[in-house]
Amino acid sequence: MSRREGPIAAQRARNARLADQAAAYAALDAVRDTSGAHDRATGTHTAATPALPVILLPANTRNTEPLPDESRDAFLERLRARLATTFVDAARDDTAPMSGEARAAMEDAAPPQRFGNAPVDDAQTTRDALLGAACATCRGECCTAGGTHAFLRPDSLVRVRAYLSRDGATVDAQQIEAEYARHLPVRHYRGSCVYHTPTGCALPRTLRSNLCNRYLCGGLTQLSRALDASGGDSAYVAAADSVHLRRVARLGPDGARSVARPTGG
Numbered sequence: 020m021s022r023r024e025g026p027i028a029a030q031r032a033r034n035a036r037l038a039d040q041a042a043a044y045a046a047l048d049a050v051r052d053t054s055g056a057h058d059r060a061t062g063t064h065t066a067a068t069p070a071l072p073v074i075l076l077p078a079n080t081r082n083t084e085p086l087p088d089e090s091r092d093a094f095l096e097r098l099r100a101r102l103a104t105t106f107v108d109a110a111r112d113d114t115a116p117m118s119g120e121a122r123a124a125m126e127d128a129a130p131p132q133r134f135g136n137a138p139v140d141d142a143q144t145t146r147d148a149l150l151g152a153a154c155a156t157c158r159g160e161c162c163t164a165g166g167t168h169a170f171l172r173p174d175s176l177v178r179v180r181a182y183l184s185r186d187g188a189t190v191d192a193q194q195i196e197a198e199y200a201r202h203l204p205v206r207h208y209r210g211s212c213v214y215h216t217p218t219g220c221a222l223p224r225t226l227r228s229n230l231c232n233r234y235l236c237g238g239l240t241q242l243s244r245a246l247d248a249s250g251g252d253s254a255y256v257a258a259a260d261s262v263h264l265r266r267v268a269r270l271g272p273d274g275a276r277s278v279a280r281p282t283g284g
């Protein structure tokens with residue numbers, strides 16, 4: 020085994036072990052679920068639940084703390100500097116032709132069909148809710164990289180400025196800074212993004228960075244593909260740290276149900 024293969028092989032072995040444990044919890048839950056349905060359906064035999072995908076996700080295991088003043092100040096100082104860059108050019112006109120990337124970022128932040136009169140795509144809404152429930156089981160491990168920048172780079176701030184200036188409103192850098200300051204939470208996960216709280220991101224989607232609005236980790240991508248492949252709307256997800264399973268949940272159209280908390284989590 021080469022030096023490079025050592026840690027990779029160890030990680031694969033660890034993932035395989037955690038995936039086996041998650042599959043065992045899911046199988047047990049499916050049996051319980053089917054037995055319960057059988058007991059409830061007097062005189063009627065209930066068919067066994069088909070096997071659902073079981074997907075391993077990361078797990079945020081941090082505790083919360085009051086948002087430190089230094090983190091708040093560092094975030095606002097960095098934001099101020101980036102807003103200065105954003106305001107060098109005129110505000111983008113969202114009704115004018117724009118690059119495909121800018122258009123996609125705008126739609127990711129505020130899908131227009133959700134706010135207009137156009138019919139809502141039910142299948143997409145169900146999928147979004149399912150992926151959101153998966154992230155809630157993980158509790159936002161990817162957000163721990165958000166620190167005091169929240170990934171708010173000039174491309175995101177250009178979009179936010181255009182959004183807040185829609186309908187001809189005039190918005191300056193101080194107003195945008197105040198908008199971000201207004202959403203800073205009282206408590207957040209220790210050492211994580213300033214906006215990372217136990218109830219999710221404290222920022223509305225329109226104010227989040229383009230990266231935050233688009234990011235899917237490997238596990239979430241696998242979940243999405245597994246649902247596409249199965250054609251179903253349910254799955255088991257298991258959130259794990261580097262050693263242990265922390266939380267296992269069954270996701271479906273009715274929401275998430277905790278199946279197990281193997282190490283407390």
Ligand code: SF4
Binds near residue numbers: 153157236
């Ligand atoms: S994208 Fe992945 S890492 Fe981020 S919150 Fe969702 S499941 Fe967790």
Ligand code: SF4
Binds near residue numbers: 161163213215221231
């Ligand atoms: S801004 Fe919100 S979505 Fe983005 S890293 Fe911070 S908590 Fe996560």
